[in-house]
Amino acid sequence: MSSPYPVYSSRRTTKSDPRLGQLNLFSQEVNERLAHELPPEIRATARFTRATMPAHWLDAILQNGTSYRQRQKSVALDFQHLPPAMVTEFTWAVERQVHLGMNVNAELTTKLAHHIGLVLALPQHRSLASLLELPRDQWVHVIRKAALRRGEPLAARQLNYLGSALGRYLDLLVHVYHQGAWWELNVWNPFLDTRIPLRAHEPRRQNLVYFSHLTTPWLREAAKWWLARQLERDVYTWTTVFTRQYNLVWYQRYLDTAGCDGPHIVDDQRQLGHWIQDFRRWLGQQRCGTGARRGQVLGPVQRRAAITAPECLYRFMFEERHTAATDLQEPRWLHLGPQHAALFRFGDKPTPPQAPPPELVLSDAVIGDIARHSELLALPKAEGGFGMEQLVRVLGLLIKTGRRISEILMLDFDPLVAIPFPDPNGHTARLRYQQTKIITDDNTILVDQEVVDLIRQQQHYARSFMADHGRDGTEPKYLFLAANHNRNGDRNLPESTVHLHLSIFAKQVDLRDELGKRVKISRTHTFRHTKATSLLNAGVPLHVAMRYMGHKTPAMFLHYARTQSTVAEREFPRYKKITASGQEYERDPAEMFEALSLDRRTDRVLPNGYCTLPPRQACNKGNACLSCTKFVTDATFADALLRQHDETRELVQRRQAAHRERFGENMNEDNVWLQGRNEEIAALTAILHTIDSVHREDGTIVPLRGAGTPQQRPDSPPGTQEGTS
16 A cells, blocks of 8 residues: 655756756866966876876876786877867866876776767767866767767666766866855865865765755755855854755755745745644654655654754844845845744654663674674675675774764774873773764773774774875875775775665674564664663763763763663662661562662652652651651661761750750650650661671671561660671
């Protein structure tokens, strides 16, 4: 049965800016400048062979590799049949690729230039002087049509290869020809456009930001202007920009469905609230188009993100409406009012789950299975492996350190810092990581020799990687390196590559938990949750664990750490429970733990112990807990009990002195106030004596009495060993 709700698919079909064919970006002045920037020896050359090609080009030519040379592949680049402006564009683009550390496919580039030359030989296309005068898809169309006319049709696979190569050259050229602000382009590519402001270490540097899915002109231009301003002001990072533009697609789809009157949404502002609430309800009926939840209704996290994006956009546009109306040449932004700065009411945004699901914490058995099968990742593909030697060490560091995947993949080539003094706990160095999400005072953690060995092994791999690309002796920027187009060593291994291969790895080795359920380790944050939980369960103090995980607040850390119930139950009964009469509590401590844990009843936790009164019963004793049979305590309250014992004795002495001064004699034993205080002192003395008797310094328990044996309150002060048998 088909779903009643639509599942949207991406509207983007190309990485190139779809406006390239309409903007007339070509400029003869810019073209001449590009020619002047080229080295003199290649400036006036249209054909390059192994003998005439610059030496720094040869290192980047794909056909110059060992396997290609054994097959006698040519490295020649031939642009002779192109007009001078196109020759300059191809030559400059090749030089640019070499400078960026990319690889150049000489065979495919020459073939592309050959087919473009055949197109230009046709009368209707002789006027074309630049690659940018036609969009990519139209170039592919005319190349295919020209081949058909010659009786040499091109296969679909060949056309795809030519289109892919052409798209790269167009992407390179558009940024250098474009004379306006960088944000005006519909595709933001930080790898090719150096005008885009980025952090020194940006986890999503390899992600492109597309605006072609925003088909409403005023929304698309406003989104670009808003995100560019926030990025330039360091309010947003590239990661935030990527997320915001991605989530605006839901707002665009609702505009396509419901329509609107312009940037101000509705002309009648009395209807604005109804329009927004309809959008919110519409979101609750939409389904995911991609990912693991494809076909399912949007979850609270997706709906919250889809609401946050337009909310932030309109708040910014209201504050900057006068500048926006001028810069975007859209006067309707002046119609925004204060109501647009608060489109959604408090509580309109769905609340995502506050606690992580239990499956995010991996057991020791699962971790052991992962480590045991991890060698499969490094095995060559010919032997049934993945051929991903780096991924083995990435996985090892994830398990050992619990760092975020971006922090592991963006480690410096030499991230180890020496420890000046010997560490008795076995730590041999400090690991320095990039702080890209939460900025703290220190970006290092202590690591043991096993982590140091993993780092050294990866450094050896990185040096070999650079040597294979003709950069022997050059240290790369990052420790874990992207495999493609990375001759400079300044691109880290992409997160998407890690997630994809870990997902396939878990399925291939049939990774399962103790209940036989499949374990997904492609969500690498699982290892972070596991590390935080292990620290907490090992008894590491909260502030130490927080600093290790890089968290600023206890709430943030406890969101990641899930204390196992067995640990909590073990810690609670570890201390013997003592009643107000000084006897051991006869109820099973585990049952008591469950009773006190029911509904997190902190109202049963007393300053000096616990109240075991059932939750539905009310207390009528006031503060007379020490005379109540429902009162229990243990050694953890020893200091509070001793302090209460001493303070009660001092209170009795002060009241006796006051009584003698007024009446000339002490209070007798029948005095109602003195009788109550003496009972409290006796109870405290018995409790403290029992605690001291049953708890040794090494933590072991000494049985106080046999079953059914009456317990007498001792007269000796707390701290003595008398009165036990």
